[in-house]
Amino acid sequence: MTMTLSKKILIILAVLLVALFCSNISANAISREVAYLQTDRTTYIAGESIFYKLYVLDADTRKRSEISKVGYVLLRTTGSGSSLKVRVRIDSGIACGSILLPDTLASGAYQLVAFTSGMRNSQEQGFYYQDITIANRFDKELKFKLVNSIAPDSNFLKPSNKETVIKTDKKVYGLREKVVVSLENLVSKANTSVSVYEIPVLSPRVKTIVETMNNTLPTVPDNAQKLFYHSPENKAKILNGRVIDVVTNKVVNEAVVLLSCNDTVPNLQYAVTNADGKFQLLLSDYYDGKELFLTIKDVPAGQQLKIETEDEFAQNQPWNSSLISGSSDFKDYIVKSQNIVYINKSYQLNNDLVDKSVGDINSICPQFYHSTGTTILPSDFVSLDDFPEIVVEILPQVLITRDKGKPRIKVYNTLIKMFNRNSPAIFLDGVFVDDVNKILVLGSEQITKIDVFEVERAFGDLVFSGVISIVTKSNEILNTKPALHSLRLKNDRVNTGGSLVTINPDQILSKDLPIFKQLLYWNPNLELKGKNTTNFEFYTSDNAANYMIQIEGISEDGSPISSSSGIQVINQPNVTNK
Amino acid sequence: MKHYLYFSFLVICISMHAQTNVGSVVPPRDSTFTAKLTGEFFYEGNKYLGVQYFNDNWTQGDILLSSGEMVSNVSLKYNGLFDEVIWMNTSNFGKFKVDKSFVKEFWLKYEPGSSIHFKRINVSEPDNGQQPDIFVEVVIESRFSLFIQRKISVVGTETLYRNDAFREFETIEPTPVYYIKLPSNHYLKLNKIRRRAFLKLFPEKKKALTKMIRVNDLNVSVESDFVKLIELMNKEVF
Numbered sequence: 001m002t003m004t005l006s007k008k009i010l011i012i013l014a015v016l017l018v019a020l021f022c023s024n025i026s027a028n029a030i031s032r033e034v035a036y037l038q039t040d041r042t043t044y045i046a047g048e049s050i051f052y053k054l055y056v057l058d059a060d061t062r063k064r065s066e067i068s069k070v071g072y073v074l075l076r077t078t079g080s081g082s083s084l085k086v087r088v089r090i091d092s093g094i095a096c097g098s099i100l101l102p103d104t105l106a107s108g109a110y111q112l113v114a115f116t117s118g119m120r121n122s123q124e125q126g127f128y129y130q131d132i133t134i135a136n137r138f139d140k141e142l143k144f145k146l147v148n149s150i151a152p153d154s155n156f157l158k159p160s161n162k163e164t165v166i167k168t169d170k171k172v173y174g175l176r177e178k179v180v181v182s183l184e185n186l187v188s189k190a191n192t193s194v195s196v197y198e199i200p201v202l203s204p205r206v207k208t209i210v211e212t213m214n215n216t217l218p219t220v221p222d223n224a225q226k227l228f229y230h231s232p233e234n235k236a237k238i239l240n241g242r243v244i245d246v247v248t249n250k251v252v253n254e255a256v257v258l259l260s261c262n263d264t265v266p267n268l269q270y271a272v273t274n275a276d277g278k279f280q281l282l283l284s285d286y287y288d289g290k291e292l293f294l295t296i297k298d299v300p301a302g303q304q305l306k307i308e309t310e311d312e313f314a315q316n317q318p319w320n321s322s323l324i325s326g327s328s329d330f331k332d333y334i335v336k337s338q339n340i341v342y343i344n345k346s347y348q349l350n351n352d353l354v355d356k357s358v359g360d361i362n363s364i365c366p367q368f369y370h371s372t373g374t375t376i377l378p379s380d381f382v383s384l385d386d387f388p389e390i391v392v393e394i395l396p397q398v399l400i401t402r403d404k405g406k407p408r409i410k411v412y413n414t415l416i417k418m419f420n421r422n423s424p425a426i427f428l429d430g431v432f433v434d435d436v437n438k439i440l441v442l443g444s445e446q447i448t449k450i451d452v453f454e455v456e457r458a459f460g461d462l463v464f465s466g467v468i469s470i471v472t473k474s475n476e477i478l479n480t481k482p483a484l485h486s487l488r489l490k491n492d493r494v495n496t497g498g499s500l501v502t503i504n505p506d507q508i509l510s511k512d513l514p515i516f517k518q519l520l521y522w523n524p525n526l527e528l529k530g531k532n533t534t535n536f537e538f539y540t541s542d543n544a545a546n547y548m549i550q551i552e553g554i555s556e557d558g559s560p561i562s563s564s565s566g567i568q569v570i571n572q573p574n575v576t577n578k
Numbered sequence: 579m580k581h582y583l584y585f586s587f588l589v590i591c592i593s594m595h596a597q598t599n600v601g602s603v604v605p606p607r608d609s610t611f612t613a614k615l616t617g618e619f620f621y622e623g624n625k626y627l628g629v630q631y632f633n634d635n636w637t638q639g640d641i642l643l644s645s646g647e648m649v650s651n652v653s654l655k656y657n658g659l660f661d662e663v664i665w666m667n668t669s670n671f672g673k674f675k676v677d678k679s680f681v682k683e684f685w686l687k688y689e690p691g692s693s694i695h696f697k698r699i700n701v702s703e704p705d706n707g708q709q710p711d712i713f714v715e716v717v718i719e720s721r722f723s724l725f726i727q728r729k730i731s732v733v734g735t736e737t738l739y740r741n742d743a744f745r746e747f748e749t750i751e752p753t754p755v756y757y758i759k760l761p762s763n764h765y766l767k768l769n770k771i772r773r774r775a776f777l778k779l780f781p782e783k784k785k786a787l788t789k790m791i792r793v794n795d796l797n798v799s800v801e802s803d804f805v806k807l808i809e810l811m812n813k814e815v816f
Contacts, residue, residue, distance in 0.1 A: 235611065269614075282611045364645045369616050370677035415621050453618070460614030461669035 032059035033068060033232075035128040036212045037114040038552040040195045040501070040522045042203045043133045043334075045341040046105040049098040050075075050132070051498040053193035053524040054114050055209060055554060056093045059126070059217040062558035064093025064191070068116035070233040071095050073495070074313050076111050078321060083110065085313045086495035087237065090116070093554075094191060096524035098498030107135045107144040109204075111319045117312065118232035122218035124316055131204035131321065135334045137341055142331045145323035149202040156199060156546060156566035164528075166549050166565035173540050173569050176508045176515065181549060183534045183563075190528040190561055192553025196521040196538060198545040199566070201333040202326060208562035209552045237283040237491075241309040243273050243296060246484075251277025252305055256297040256462065261290040262477055263430035266368035266469045268459055270297070286363035289493040291478075295434040295486040297462070307487045340516040340543065347514060349507075368427065369467065373453035378444030385443045390450070397454055398468065400440075407436050411466030414454050424466035425457070429477040434486040438477075439470055446472050499524065503539045517541035528553070528561075544571040613647035617674035620657075620664050627736060628750035630659035632728040633686055636666055639693075641676065642683040654686060656696065658730035659750055661712055663696075678711060699725060701757055701765040714757060717805055720812040723759035724805060728752065754801075758808065773798040776807075790814065 033056050040051040052073065058065045068090055075084040083105060088095040112130040119126035131147040169180040179196075231238055243255040257279045259269045267286075271279040283292075294307050326334075343349075376394055384390045391398045397412040399419055409426065410419040426433040433439060453467035482488045501522035507515055521538035528534045540547075546568055553561040622630075632655075639654035641663070653666035663676045663684055683697040695716040702709040714725035731753040737746050756768040758779070766779045773791065776798055777784050790796075790810055796803040 280611075364647070366614070367616070367680075370644075370680035371618065415619065456619035456672070458615070458617050458619070458665075458667050458672065458674045461667065463667065463670055463672060 032122060032126070032218045033057065033065045033116055033119055034059050034126045034212065034217060035071070035114040035116065035119065036207075036209045036552070037073065037112060037128045037130055038193045038195065038209070038524075038550075039112065039130060039132065040519050041197045041200075042131075042206060043200045043337065044101055044135075045334075045337050046101045046107075046134055046136045047103045047341055047345065049100050049498060050112070051098045051195075051501060051519075051522045051524065052096065052112075052114075053552070054088055054090065054095040055552075056090055056095075056116055057213065057554060057558075057560075058093075062213060062554075062560070063556075064554055065090075066092060067232045067234050068118055069235060070237045071114065071116050072313055073097075073099065074113040074315070075099065076113060076315070076319055077108065078111075078319055078323070082313060082315075085492070087312075087492060089494045089496070094525075096193070096498065097495040099495065101134060103137060105134055105136060107139045107142065108133075109145065109147045109321065109323055110134050111147075111321075113315065116233065117230045117238065119218070120230045125218035128207075128212065129319075130206065133200075133202075133204065135338065137338055139338075142326070142334055144326070146202060146326050146330070147204045147321050148324060149204050151202060152199045152546070156548060158565070160562075160564040164551065164561050164563040166551065166563055168549070168565065168567055171567060173567060174572050175540060175542050175544065175569065177540050177569075178537055179520075179540060179567060180535060180537045183528060183551070186528050186530055186532075186534070186555075186561075187559065188555045188557050189530045190553045190555035190559075192526045192528055192551050192561060193524045194521065194526050194536065195519070195550045196547055196567075197550070198518040198543065199548050200330075202330045209554065209560040210562040213560045231280065235282060236285065237287075237312070239281040239283050239292070239309060239491075240312075241279055241281075241294075241307055242277040243279065243305055243307055244277060246304040246306050253277055255279075255305065257281070257307060258295050258297050258432050260293050260368075260427070260430060260432045261287060262293075262475060263365060264471060265365060266425075266427035266430055266432075266467070267366050268368045268425075268432055269366045270460065270462060283491060284363060285494075286365055287491045288363070290491055292489050292491050293431045293434075293477075293482070293486065294489070295432060295483065299485045305485045307485070309487065309489065337518060340518060343514055343516050349513075349515070368425070368459055368469075369453065369457060373451045373467065376450045376452070378447045378450065381444065383444050387440045387442050390444060390447070395450065395452065397452055407440060409436055409468065411452065411454050411468065413456070413466065420456070420465035422465040424453075424468050425459075425464035427467070427469040428480075429470070429472055429475050431477045434483040438480050439468075442470065442472065442476060446474070446476060448473050498522065503541055505539060508539050515541045516543045518543060518545070520547060526551075526553075528555075540569045544569050613643055613645065613649055615641065615649055615652065615665055615674075615676055616680060617665060617676040620662070620673045620675045622673070625745075625747055626659070626732075626750050627738075627747045628730070630657055630730050630750055631664075632656040632658050632730075637686045637688060639684055639686045641681055641685075643680055644682045645680075654684065656684075656686065656713065656728065658728045658752065659732075661727075661729070663713065678713075681713075683716075684713075697725075699757075699765075701767065703764065718808050718812070721761045722808055722811045724808045725757040725759065726801075727755040727757065729755050756804070771799055771801065771804045776804075786814070787811075 036055040038053045044050060054071050056065045056068055056071060071088040071090045073086045073088060074082055076082040084099055086099055088097055110132050112132060113127055115127040133146055164186055165184045167182045167184060173179055243252040245252055253273050253275050255273045257271050259281050260267050269281055271281050273279045296305050299305050378390060381394050384393055388400050391400055399410045401408050409423055411424045413420045426439060428439055447470055449471045451469040457464050457467055501519060503515060503517060507513055520540060546566060549565050551563045555561060636653040636655060638651050641649045655664045657664050663681055665674050665676050667674055681698055685693040685695050687693040696713050697716055698711045698713055700711050712727055714727045717726055718724040730750050732748045733751050734749040735746055736749055737744050756771055758766040768775055777787055780787055791798060796807050798804055798807060
């Protein structure tokens with residue numbers, strides 16, 4: 001059979017197309033997300049809050065990403081130091097919140113880093129970096145250095161964008177005067193965030209969302225990068241970790257890692273390590289703000305295993321930036337900012353800036369059992385000094401033995417009419433106990449309730465020879481130290497808050513109250529109505545200065561929106577339009 | 579041509595292999611991130627003559643948990659004698675009673691697209707006191723719903739010579755109980771489906787129901803006809 005050259009080429013091309021399609025499947029399985037973070041300002045005084053809006057966009061469609069549900073915002077200093085870490089809940093590609101800057105924060109240049117876990121697969125290309133300046137409220141010398149900053153544009157009153165025009169009813173306003181803003185020339189509906197802030201004398205360069213999306217977008221990683229694959233957190237936070245043998249320093253596969261936390265009911269979640277010794281645990285809202293107790297089930301005798309968890313905020317690239325000294329004008333600006341914060345603190349006018357956190361939403365406790373066993377209330381009996389005494393006197397179905405000096409607990413199985421050979425699952429204040437000794441010291445004065453299940457119980461694929469659950473009066477589990485093969489870590493709450501910041505119109509009328517604000521308006525969720533004009537309004541304060549109205553956002557069709565315009569506030573009532 | 583085919587096969591294999599590398603480095607997610615069934619070891623006992631299950635063979639099923647989570651494709655049996663969902667833990671082949679309060683609904687999937695739906699209900703009424711929850715087959719869910727408890731009961735005893743000794747066995751057989759849920763959310767119970775007993779439940783509609791049974795030529799004692807009758811009740815304005 002003979003073939004013409006063109007036929008041969010056609011076959012090869014067809015094969016290559018099929019191959020390309022196959023490799024694309026894997027490419028699509030890895031999300032290509034890009035982060036953008038708008039902050040209310042770029043210069044802060046320690047004690048103030050950073051208000052932010054996080055956009056997570058799909059690099060392919062350029063629309064809001066529907067993949068990641070968890071985002072991370074890190075505040076770091078030069079080198080590798082990190083100051084604050086917050087986790088945010090992303091809803092259809094957007095999230096907002098506020099970060100309260102501790103009063104103790106040192107003056108200097110800082111960087112905010114925003115990202116999702118999935119972005120690590122593209123070598124952090126989708127991460128968003130924003131330099132900011134923070135001055136300590138009590139720093140009088142102000143000798144700190146800044147990142148390369150820019151002076152304000154003298155033409156700041158002119159709108160920056162022809163597509164989305166910001167119009168104000170006037171350009172120059174007096175103190176405590178209402179400002180009406182209208183947004184025009186919009187093509188389609190959009191979700192935006194708006195900040196009206198005093199323009200600092202020097203400010204780190206701020207990228208707009210349009211510039212971010214016009215930059216080189218993340219590329220599909222090659223196989224070498226895939227070795228560090230991070231699952232997109234499309235349901236909740238994923239705790240990544242691994243189990244290693246302390247002696248050989250080798251990873252351990254097939255190890256069962258148990259997770260529980262302090263609660264009134266025994267709770268459990270588990271994962272089995274893979275060939276690389278890695279495990280993943282899904283941290284639903286239930287775990288928000290809780291301490292996590294991780295342990296390894298049934299560590300073989302003579303083996304020393306340990307759990308290592310991944311720092312979800314870890315950065316591959318340290319922040320190294322050349323710093324410059326601030327000008328005297330800049331120092332004057334910082335002193336003014338410090339005074340404003342001082343006044344607001346003195347008059348307690350910072351109520352709208354308090355960092356807020358929400359409680360558990362839709363949190364489901366992964367209960368270890370959903371039925372009732374035998375419940376014993378030690379308070380119904382005479383006081384007993386320790387658990388072995390309790391067992392002897394009021395828990396006939398439990399037996400404590402010694403195996404090579406180590407205590408072992410067994411439960412009488414009513415089905416087989418003998419004590420189970422294996423130890424039961426023991427919970428103390430909801431936490432799976434990694435060492436029996438932790439409960440042996442507990443007497444009836446400390447224990448509120450003991451639940452015993454005599455029959456074998458299954459939890460998913462795991463089977464336990466009975467259950468003993470002890471609830472103490474003062475959460476004794478919190479006073480215990482984790483065993484060598486265990487780990488205890490805090491899972492911070494999801495950061496929220498700062499939905500709308502504006503001066504309360506009622507305050508405007510009280511002349512005795514000093515209202516000095518450098519942030520006049522912050523709205524992280526201003527929905528633009530498409531072709532119709534969108535209006536919003538706010539009040540000026542007693543702080544006469546130049547202000548920037550900055551809008552960033554993304555339209556429904558995936559077009560990034562960036563626009564800015566300025567206004568002037570002068571120390572004069574009843575100002576006429578110039 | 580043969581060489582081109584070899585070449586094509588080689589290129590496709592290389593491309594496919596490129597993807598599989600991802601899976602090998604990622605910990606198994608499905609087993610980790612899905613809700614876990616919880617339950618107690620189930621001892622079947624050997625003192626019964628007859629089948630204690632609604633489905634005697636292990637059937638693939640889905641369970642909707644009271645937490646709202648779904649556990650899919652697990653091996654299940656519904657035990658009508660103890661009113662329990664029995665789950666085969668495939669990792670150790672142990673049989674476990676799924677914690678009843680944790681199960682909201684479950685489906686036994688006999689073949690693709692066909693399943694039998696069960697749910698946990700409480701039929702307590704002021705005159706019958708607080709009753710425990712029961713699992714019922716959902717036959718009709720409408721204004722008048724029909725639920726059937728696939729109960730298996732001990733109907734007698736028999737002494738048999740087994741293992742070199744005379745032993746007493748309990749004879750068990752299906753004794754379905756029918757529950758009609760009224761629009762007022764009250765339940766009417768029928769231990770046996772009989773025309774007279776059924777008509778007694780609706781004294782005010784006796785004439786209309788009698789006519790409906792006669793016109794449609796229904797034998798109320800036959801379960802399929804009884805189901806048709808409840809369907810007709812939903813179509814007619816009562």
